[in-house]
Amino acid sequence: MSNNKIKPSILPGFMELLPKEQLIFNDIVSKITGVYEENGFLPMDTPIIEKEEVLLAKSAGETEKQVYRLTKGDKNLALRFDLTVPFARFAAQYMNDLTFPFKRYQLGKVYRGERNQKGRYREFYQCDVDIVGNGKLSIKNDALVVAMASRALKKIGLTTYKLQISNRKILSGFLTALGVTNMQEVMILIDKYEKITREEFLSELEKLVGKENSEAINNIMGIQGSNDEIISQLKALKVNSEVFNKGVEEIEEVKTYLNIFGVEDSEFTIDLKIIRGLDYYTGTVFETILQGNESYGSVCSGGRYDNLAQNYTDNVLPGVGMSIGITRLFFVLKEIGFIDKYEHNSSVEYLIIPIGDTIHYCAKVSKMLQERGSKAEIYLEDDKLKKKMSYANKLNIKKVVIIGEDEVKSGEIVVKDMTTGEQEKVSMK
Template sequence: MNNNIIKPSILPGFMELLPGEQEKFNDIVNKILQVYEKNGCLAIDTPIIEKAEVLLAKTGGETEKQVYSFKKGKNELALRFDLTVPFARYAAQYYNELTFPFRRYQLGKVYRGERNQKGRYREFYQCDVDVIGRNKLSINNDAWVISLASKAFKSIGLENYKFQISNRKILKGILNELEIDNSKDVMILIDKYDKIGKLSFDEELTELIGKDKSEYLSNVLDIKGKNEEILEALLKLNVKNNYFMEGVKELEKVKQVLEILGVQDKEFTINLKIIRGLDYYTGTVFETLLIGNEGYGSVCSGGRYDNLAENYTDNILPGVGISIGITRLFFVLKEIGFLDNYNIKKKLEYLIIPIDDTLEYCGAVMKKLQEKGIGAAIYLEDDSLKKKMNYANKLGVENVVLIGEEEVMKNEVKIKNMNLGKEIRVKLEEL
């Protein structure tokens, strides 16, 4: 007995999976990354720890409070809280060595000291695509990045998602037009709309901007209908503000290009209540809800940022990106039962079990299987046959190769299919 046992545990708010779930998690990640790669995105990887002044150059408020930061020697360090800010830093830093428009993808862990609650993690994976242009970046890209999210979801067999798309310029234009001073407070309130509900929202909005303006704005936010109907209704508002006009035009274009890039109209809806909390978005913004499970919040979001690198360079580097919060997504997929039917082929296809002293022959069998690209391993412990078969069962391996002295003498292998319970004998050279 060791009297100094430290209870094995991890910190609250951190996700850790058992191997069976991890296999599914990794499969989902790999499929998404493959979509990104096949669509011409280049991988980058940035440090998890960066200089605090670099990471926190633009943020403030809520985000900054959540950042893990600490001192090491005389350096103020921070753990990245997203992959977008480091990417802006990366694009500025290697400006002369990159080819623009630079389409990059990145998978990585990020850190936020959120209040501990279900489905919210303090360490979580993001799986991002961003494209950054030199001086300019076509609005086509806003649709393109969303189309990658659509392909990513389809690649894992997920169908009940719906993108909620807006453009910040539309609201900015309307607020300008209404001559509202405290527009930031209004934006923060709109961001909370779904959380607090229409009644509280209208009440608080009236407090902020008065009855008339509040009614007008609330009606705009509530415009419902098909995507083209919402766009039409917006135009009919007859707001002459430039931001507004540009926002509507961009949203129209995004809708059109989404369809060109294979995203069906039913996959997305225009939702003017989408703001995105983070400060850096300037145009297109979007979130992704799972239909029937909206309560879990967005599983993929992003948008257009015109000035994210401005703290690091005088070059103009507009960008647009998406971020799939895989850790949260995985949690939700588990909760809604999606993972129960998510089956993957076992990488280990053959477990070779030596009976008696036949390890050398087992080595030859493994070599033969692996040369064909088949996953194979030998059971290496000195245990009873029952225990060995039990192990194969627990691993869920499909085929067990049994090698006793008889097999060695006859130059054969005995293969037992664990699903069918059938045994066959094959000559080693015919394996």
């Protein structure tokens, strides 16, 4: 390489795929967004660059340090770090032009300058769905969102997922009833439940709330059984807290509607360990792990919030939504070998090879195939047949049509199946 060349490379923490994997990535995306669309969710697209004051209207916590900033002219600009903040801004800004309940999905890249480590990306696709109401929103929507997570994962062929559902009101009502005052610290500890040993958890908990309360908390966390059994046991606790009872009532409704929306009990578990951070969600919360690959964490999560856009408007917009970090999901699916076996029909189906001066006829065949909904391309270079066939092989094109003078005269073409080697004669009439 000459000295004046720049080494072609991308930044660490950025994902870039070769065509074969990009086809799969896109197939996964279109299956997920397809589920959202068939359920009446509308597409939304917002700028990647926004005013810093808008993006950071609410303290973004740890994320704030990771924000990419840029200065152009006299405005402070930043790259969005999620799709929730832009959605809140959008909903407040166009409030009067939107029809509520407003159901939107959004696919887009977001940016976080995270510490460089395997499987963590600085630029990644998120695909979010949310339903927001104007002033009120039925609990049925919580179930719809979780049901769509299930459908989306099924659609891409994942069968090992498990939805873990809780309701923030249950634990917060319970802790209040116990008289726990440092609730936030307790919640942070519970959020870490899976990452520490049982002993560590208990000892930390005891330090925070004392022996008696820690036993009560440990008991409720330890409730086991079917979803119905867990709900029964929660009810049987007869906790003297409206918030707790409301939480149990809500999770029971979510369970009922999940079943109605086609999600079977085997697909989800009620799990009080699910917290999803501290200050955003207010009711239903859920995560999705891959059974046998729990260490990768949740691949799809979300929940219910009381007020989407309080930093931008006085209008109260309760909602429920979820987010799939598609770039990370793709990474995980690759790691567990799912991508290698992924079946899709998004590759090119036909390669049409002219022999001699038959391109006129090849163009006719190609047009016919495309009008029938197939992807078809003509090999346009003057290469040897072997090279042309090798092109089909390398690109995994399943069917090759060779067109010479004979085919033009007879109006009959031969379609060769590259997998089976079988040849089929097709009349162009």
